[in-house]
Structures are given as structure tokens and as C-alpha cells.
Amino acid sequence: MTDKTVLVTGACGEIGQALVQELSKRGGHRVVTADIAPLPDTIKDLVAEHVQGDLVYKIKTFYDYDFDIIFHLAASLSSKAEVATEEAHRINVEGTMQLLMLAAYRSEKYKKPVKFLFPSSIAAYGMASLEVKESAGCVKEDEYNTPHTMYGCNKLYCEKLGMYYSRYYGQRHLDPNPPVMLDFRALRFPGLISAFTLPSGGTSDYGPEILHAAAQGKPYSCFVREDTKISFMAMPDAIKSLLMLTDVPRENLSHVVYNVAAFALTAGQFRDRALKAFPGADIRFEPNPRRQGIVDSWPEDVNDSLARNDWSWKPDYNVDAFFDQYFLPEIRKRYGK
Ligand code: AKB
Numbered sequence: 001m002t003d004k005t006v007l008v009t010g011a012c013g014e015i016g017q018a019l020v021q022e023l024s025k026r027g028g029h030r031v032v033t034a035d036i037a038p039l040p041d042t043i044k045d046l047v048a049e050h051v052q053g054d055l056v057y058k059i060k061t062f063y064d065y066d067f068d069i070i071f072h073l074a075a076s077l078s079s080k081a082e083v084a085t086e087e088a089h090r091i092n093v094e095g096t097m098q099l100l101m102l103a104a105y106r107s108e109k110y111k112k113p114v115k116f117l118f119p120s121s122i123a124a125y126g127m128a129s130l131e132v133k134e135s136a137g138c139v140k141e142d143e144y145n146t147p148h149t150m151y152g153c154n155k156l157y158c159e160k161l162g163m164y165y166s167r168y169y170g171q172r173h174l175d176p177n178p179p180v181m182l183d184f185r186a187l188r189f190p191g192l193i194s195a196f197t198l199p200s201g202g203t204s205d206y207g208p209e210i211l212h213a214a215a216q217g218k219p220y221s222c223f224v225r226e227d228t229k230i231s232f233m234a235m236p237d238a239i240k241s242l243l244m245l246t247d248v249p250r251e252n253l254s255h256v257v258y259n260v261a262a263f264a265l266t267a268g269q270f271r272d273r274a275l276k277a278f279p280g281a282d283i284r285f286e287p288n289p290r291r292q293g294i295v296d297s298w299p300e301d302v303n304d305s306l307a308r309n310d311w312s313w314k315p316d317y318n319v320d321a322f323f324d325q326y327f328l329p330e331i332r333k334r335y336g337k
Contacts, residue, residue: 003030007067009055009099010074011047012037014197015119015238019071020046022239032065034058035074042196056090059098067106069115069246072099078123078294080201081151092154093161100165103182113183116166117246120159120188120257122230122298123152130296138303141188141257148297159186159257166256185245186257190231190264190302192238193322195330203294207232207270214274214281215331223288226268229300233262234317234326241313248311255306263319264301277328 006023010016011033017040023029024046033039034051044050051061055074074095081088096118103114126146127133136144147153162184172178191204198212199205206222213220241260265273271283307313317326 001028003028004068005030005032005066007032007034007062007065007070007072008047009034009070009072009095011035011043011050012040013073013075014192014194014199014235015242016073017043017197018194018235018239019073019242022243026243032067034062055095056098059102062099062102063105066110067103067114068112069117070099070103071117071242072096073119075119075154076151077199077202078121078149078151079203079205079291081154082149082290082294085150088150089154092151093157096158097161100161100182100184103184104165104169107182108179111180113180113250115246116162116182116184117242118158118162118184118186119242120155120186121152122188122190122302123147123149123294124156124159124188125299125302126152126297127299133296133298133300136299138261138301139259139299140303141255141259141306144299149294152297162186163256183250184256185253187241187245187307188257188259188302189238190233190261192233192235193327194235195327195334196235203291204230204232206267207265210267210270210274210283211327211331214278214283215335217278217280219282219284221284221286222267222271223286223291224267224295225287225292226271226285227266228292228295229264229266230295230298231261231264231301232322233260233315234322236326237262237315237317240316241307244311244313245307252310254310258307258310258313259302259304260307260313260315261302261304262315262317263322265319273323277323 012035020043076088076091125144126148166184193208
């Protein structure tokens with residue numbers, strides 16, 4: 001069987017690096033990567049080709065490739081996007097639309113749907129107040145779709161763009177012989193935590209930052225209140241869900257956008273877990289009003305029963321397994337504590 005040609009944009013980011021490593025471990029893929037930055041040593045030898053530069057300006061380059069699957073991970077995350085809003089829109093929306101157009105063109109021309117995997121986010125939700133957030137609890141995909149951030153608006157709109165290009169583009173689904181369209185699938189990720197990389201530019205970053213700082217014996221000032229609660233997931237589970245959704249036959253999917261969840265924790269509970277593992281960890285709470293506002297608008301937790309029912313999704317790591325079987329053993333090896 002010939003290898004599948006795969007494009008991973010935003011390959012230097014946390015999800016990108018973990019995904020490229022997993023694809024290489026599984027085999028059967030020819031991986032082309034794209035990012036504004038050069039590839040880190042962790043994945044340099046695992047990819048066939050790297051296109052460095054701004055995706056929006058480099059898009060023509062990709063018309064020469066025959067991609068079977070596109071993982072479009074490149075994005076400006078929530079905290080950064082709230083500071084440089086128009087630039088975030090350009091990266092998050094224009095970049096996605098350019099790639100969707102490419103995938104739509106190739107699907108139709110070669111009569112083979114290109115699979116387009118899009119990581120959306122809990123930022124696509126918007127809770128009107130802390131009372132609403134608390135009373136809503138675990139939210140479903142079609143509830144509270146009123147994001148408060150540029151990043152959240154971009155993610156929600158790109159979900160809709162993906163549906164448009166894969167189902168309704170030019171209203172050609174109404175043709176008696178409709179053309180082959182691209183196969184768009186999206187996951188709404190919670191905050192992700194890797195033992196190997198640190199996030200930057202996001203707002204769920206305080207979770208991994210507390211843990212990495214404690215493991216290194218560095219003091220950490222947390223930018224949200226102790227009672228701040230959202231859902232999180234181990235990076236290996238994020239990659240597992242992305243690849244499960246990639247592999248599931250189209251006819252098994254009743255939806256285009258799926259929540260995935262693993263565990264929900266408050267910032268105070270992160271501090272307690274960090275203290276238990278690394279007694280003496282120095283973690284304080286000094287909320288930043290702008291970043292606090294962002295996390296307060298995200299739900300406490302998400303309901304992922306659609307993914308569980310449609311494609312048997314289940315995380316490997318609940319909160320205890322996350323700490324005991326993944327994060328702490330890996331981080332102790334990494335920082336030698
Ligand atoms: C962010 O904090 O912006 C991201 C996300 C939750 O999508 N990690």
C-alpha cells in the first residue's frame with residue numbers, strides 16, 4: 001500500500017510535534033509540515049519536507065501536492081489573539097479558508113475527498129456570567145455558541161466554513177450529479193497538557209505552567225483565580241482523539257464537530273496536585289483581569305457523549321491516571337526530580 005500524503009500545519013506547536021511523532025510511529029504516512037518557524041530537532045528527521053513561512057502567503061506552494069489528509073493546526077491562540085486581534089483573524093480565518101479552498105479544489109478535481117481535520121476549542125463557547133457557567137456545568141456542542149474572544153469567534157466561524165466547503169459550496173450539492181467535496185471534521189479541544197512541551201499564547205496555559213514550574217522548583221504566579229475551572233486533557237489523549245476521528249468512516253459520523261473531554265480541574269486543584277508531587281512548590285494566585293475574563297467565559301466542562309457514541313471515544317487518562325501514569329513519571333525523567 002502506498003503511503004498517505006499528510007500535511008500538518010503549525011507543526012512546531014505542541015499538538016503539531018506530538019502528532020508528527022505519533023504519525024511517524026504508526027508509519028504509512030509521508031508527512032509534509034508547514035510552520036512560520038524552522039522545525040525543532042524533536043521532529044526534524046521524521047518529516048519528508050518542511051515548508052517554512054506564513055501559510056496565507058505560501059498557499060500556492062501546496063497546490064503542487066497530492067494530500068490525502070490535512071491537519072490544520074496553525075493558529076494564534078486566545079491570549080495572543082486578544083492582543084493582536086486583526087492579525088489573529090488573518091492567521092486563524094484566512095489561513096483556514098485558503099486551505100479549505102485548496103482541499104475543495106483537489107477533492108473535486110481528483111474525485112477523492114481530502115480529509116480535513118480541524119482542532120477547534122472550548123473557546124467556541126461563551127458563558128454570559130460565572131453564575132451561568134456554574135449552572136451550565138457540562139455543555140453540549142450546540143449550546144452557548146456565543147464566544148467572547150477573537151480566537152473563539154475565529155474557531156466557531158471556521159467550523160462553519162468547514163461545513164460550508166464540505167457540504168454546500170456553491171450550492172452544488174443541489175446538482176443531480178454533485179461533485180466530490182472535501183471531508184471536514186472538527187474536534188473541540190479543552191486545555192491540553194504535555195509533559196514534553198509548554199504552550200504559549202493560550203489562556204489555559206496556567207494549568208501546564210503550574211505543573212512545569214513546580215517540577216522545576218521555580219516559583220509561579222498564576223494569572224487566574226484559584227476557583228477557576230475548565231476542562232483539560234493529556235496530550236496523548238488529544239492525539240488519540242484526532243487520529244480516531246481521522247480514521248472513522250464518514251457514514252459513522254452524525255456530526256461534523258465533536259467535543260472531547262477528559263477531566264475538569266480548578267486552578268487551586270492544580271496547585272494542590274503540584275504541592276503533593278513536589279512539596280515546597282511556590283505557587284501564588286495573581287489574577288490578570290483580561291486573561292481571567294477569557295477563562296471565565298469558557299465552560300467548566302464539556303459533554304463528549306456524541307464522540308463516545310459515534311466513534312467510541314474514551315480518554316486513556318482520567319485525572320489520577322493523568323498525574324500518576326503520564327505527567328509525573330515523564331516530568332520527573334525530564335527535570336530529574
Ligand atoms: C487556549 O488557551 O487558547 C487554547 C485553547 C483552550 O484552545 N489552549
